[in-house]
Amino acid sequence: MDNKIVDVAKRAGVSAATVSRVLNDSSLVSEKTKQKVLKAVEEMDYHPHAAAKQLRSQRTMTIGVIVPDIIVSYFSEIIKGIENAAYARKYKVIICDSDNELEKEMEYLGLLSNRTVDGMILVTPFVSDDIIKDYSQKGYTLGVIGRAIDDEVILSCKTNNVQFSEAAVRHLIEQGHKQIAYIGGFSDSMENYERMEGYLKALKDNRIPFKPGLIDSGHFMESGGYEATLRLFERQEPFTAVFTANDEMALGVYRACRERGVRIPEDLAVVGVDNNRITGYIVPPLSTVEQPKYEMGVCLAEKLIDQLNDLNASEQNKYVIESRLIVRDSSNYLRN
Amino acid sequence: MDNKIVDVAKRAGVSAATVSRVLNDSSLVSEKTKQKVLKAVEEMDYHPHAAAKQLRSQRTMTIGVIVPDIIVSYFSEIIKGIENAAYARKYKVIICDSDNELEKEMEYLGLLSNRTVDGMILVTPFVSDDIIKDYSQKGYTLGVIGRAIDDEVILSCKTNNVQFSEAAVRHLIEQGHKQIAYIGGFSDSMENYERMEGYLKALKDNRIPFKPGLIDSGHFMESGGYEATLRLFERQEPFTAVFTANDEMALGVYRACRERGVRIPEDLAVVGVDNNRITGYIVPPLSTVEQPKYEMGVCLAEKLIDQLNDLNASEQNKYVIESRLIVRDSSNYLRN
DNA sequence: GTCCTAAATGAAATCGATATCATTTTTAGT
């Protein structure tokens, strides 16, 4: 280690510039010197110093990803997609786990300002659209997953929340349910808003009156789903089915039901969203909406890197992937 | 953006050196100029350029983590621990998902050579001890989780594999089992080796003959556990319990049993290792050995960063955390 | 006010690679 380009140059009997050319363009160098240089590089086990390269080129070949909690498989699968796509393009990924704290996320966003990363992908509902737009206008490259932003350049990739939520609730209605609760995530997140919209649309289309008492929220977390379910149980409003804005909260519903002796699906049908791996293993298996997590990660990483390299062939900056309902036992029980 | 230290210096009416001092030592600057500089920094929204800083200081404040598959919760929980500990010390984490490929891991190790990271944590059985020792001897800082390396400086953090495996198998014996299969991971990994050792020790202590036909391997993956179970079923050797070297493979056992109509725990008792979150949700809940994943991540990240900053108060470089058996329904069935 | 020391500040070298520009070497055409 600790060999510099000049050391290699000396050993090969050429200038540093030539070594650099061999290692980069390599077009303007004669075959003979090229071989000499490569031999020296090999013998000295030379590796160009990343920081020097970054300073000169003004690019780090690194992107950052902000997620609220890497342990939740929804996020880790997105990260995997991002990482794989980045690797294929020789980019590295810095992982930023915010522990669901806005403050930490803001701090991580600072990595853009000091050029630690070339771009940033946000997979979180906490940072507001305005803040993201601010960064974008300052000239930083960033994208979001799970929401869309009203902007010409900010990349986004999400799923058709309204449609699949409508389909999920319609499915419950077709099973004979008329009193369907909704447990949402963060009330001001696009994911929550659109999923609620689909829920309302399904009710309306089937002339089922909307009851505010059947709405609650669980912050997209298992514990939140659990608490929301208990609150719903306390209320006067009876319900025979519940649609949760993600699977984590559905797990909370399961826990609350277990404690209270409520049977799924006989007493309560449950449908979640995400198709987390765990949902296929629990009993009863949870009906849920597949979310192409890995694919969304790949999509956004590719587009972001394209944008960083001015390769935006298409003008498109908003991507919506279709997702579909997976019916399992938790809702597969015809009610009369 | 794009403000340099000289711009700040000009605005504050001082030299670049002074600005640098304010932003770093800050001890040798008069209070008055310090305020002037901070005001200018604030007004211009100045952020020191990371690459320039890294080049000069020869440190990136970044560590890399190599894992075989970030989706597996064993790894993502370790990563979370590493990330949190790093964040607290102002270090960033580059995530390297190798997709279980040695070649990718070797490529990622190259990040050490070109100084993209200050240190590296390996949470993988693929890279050999010798390679790790080589890097260490070249002067690079690295550590491993889940194994230990015979070396004076390479950091490691693992659990007491032999003891807890012995306890797990002893538990099965106490439940009345005499024919106990073992499904291991990668045969040349320390995790596998030590867990097998505990298995053998429990058998021996209880005068139960070892039967080679009851040993198989599943590469630490669900699919591997599934296939290994099918192979065991094919053989002549009957068995009433199985100990798997991790939970993923135990999930494979469950799948194979479901397909073949084998009941757990009545026909087959199962004990895994890791206490992945999913094991508490499946039916029957899986008996397993808790692994302090988050804590191991925190431990190694802290020690690694200490080492990078020559803060190795203690001479210790090998850490072993005790882990304990969690008995759930998958093995809680007394056999007669 | 003078002198000496300590504190504060600035000029310039440095980290290691890349890219521009100038120069040398090679090639090709007549």
Added chain:
DNA sequence: ACTAAAAATGATATCGATTTCATTTAGGAC
């Protein structure tokens, strides 16, 4: 063989911060 064009190579400035070393300013004692 001579010249023009093309190819190959080298010298040097540059990226943006930090740090050493020199210099200036301030503070204190007499």
